[in-house]
Amino acid sequence: MTSVLKIGGNQLDDPAFIAGMAQIVARMPDLPVIVHGGGKGIKSLQEKLGIEPRYVDGLRVTDAATMEVVAMVLVGQANISLVAALIKAGVQAQGFNGADRWLLRGKKFQHPGADLERVGEVAAVNTTVLKEALGAKVVPVIAPVLLGEDGGFFNANADRAAGAVAAALNADQVTFLTDVPGVLKDGSVITEISRSDVQRLISDGVITGGMAVKLNAALDALSAGVGKAQITNLEGLAQNSGTLVLA
Ligand SMILES: Nc1ncnc2c1ncn2[C@@H]1O[C@H](COP(=O)(O)OP(=O)(O)O)[C@@H](O)[C@H]1O
Numbered sequence: 272m273t274s275v276l277k278i279g280g281n282q283l284d285d286p287a288f289i290a291g292m293a294q295i296v297a298r299m300p301d302l303p304v305i306v307h308g309g310g311k312g313i314k315s316l317q318e319k320l321g322i323e324p325r326y327v328d329g330l331r332v333t334d335a336a337t338m339e340v341v342a343m344v345l346v347g348q349a350n351i352s353l354v355a356a357l358i359k360a361g362v363q364a365q366g367f368n369g370a371d372r373w374l375l376r377g378k379k380f381q382h383p384g385a386d387l388e389r390v391g392e393v394a395a396v397n398t399t400v401l402k403e404a405l406g407a408k409v410v411p412v413i414a415p416v417l418l419g420e421d422g423g424f425f426n427a428n429a430d431r432a433a434g435a436v437a438a439a440l441n442a443d444q445v446t447f448l449t450d451v452p453g454v455l456k457d458g459s460v461i462t463e464i465s466r467s468d469v470q471r472l473i474s475d476g477v478i479t480g481g482m483a484v485k486l487n488a489a490l491d492a493l494s495a496g497v498g499k500a501q502i503t504n505l506e507g508l509a510q511n512s513g514t515l516v517l518a
């Protein structure tokens with residue numbers, strides 16, 4: 272089974288979270304490809320450097336200075352801490368970013384209402400790199416910094432990058448590991464959500480920000496042929512619960 276596991280940026284600085292995640296990965300019968308975010312770490316380094324974070328529809332507006340911060344955090348601290356936690360759990364893990372063997376080719380993301388500058392989307396995935404790693408029982412841990420045709424980097428939303436990697440691998444499953452047990456409505460987890468539910472709950476304001484981005488990434492991955500998309504947290508990953516997104 273081929274699977275992609277996206278790890279949200281909110282909990283990357285929580286050692287208990289990454290250790291718990293690594294233990295679960297160590298017990299998986301088939302090794303996943305991991306794609307991670309870095310939202311919280313990027314925001315805190317931006318603040319230290321006096322750069323005001325700006326978002327449009329849950330996506331980070333990425334000027335040149337912000338792109339440098341994104342690369343430092345994602346390819347640096349975020350990636351190395353995940354790889355280290357997996358190694359400590361006995362999993363052979365290796366860090367990658369989009370420039371490595373041009374793993375993730377990027378193009379500018381065209382937002383209908385705003386110029387998000389260096390926000391990119393995945394144009395192509397060098398799946399050979401990932402298949403070689405998995406074939407050698409190595410878990411690829413991908414920082415979603417994309418290398419563009421222009422030689423510059425693009426900041427990809429990690430949910431969208433995970434969806435694109437899953438689509439390129441024709442994966443059986445993509446799992447979005449986050450800080451909530453699934454999509455919540457009135458305090459309860461919605462166990463299954465369809466495309467029309469997603470559209471309705473976004474327009475009703477029940478699903479907002481990063482969760483809306485995640486659900487659209489899940490729906491795009493399913494449209495591209497990925498078998499299954501799930502949104503859950505660490506406990507849900509262990510128990511196989513959460514929200515199943517229906518094609
Ligand atoms: N209906 C909803 N159900 C659950 N979470 C939601 C919902 N609407 C918005 N959210 C927000 O989405 C967040 C998860 O997205 P995000 O912060 O981008 O995390 P990640 O780092 O995992 O991508 C939740 O912590 C929550 O604040």
Ligand SMILES: [Mg+2]
Pocket residue numbers: 279308310430481482484
């Ligand atoms: Mg997010």
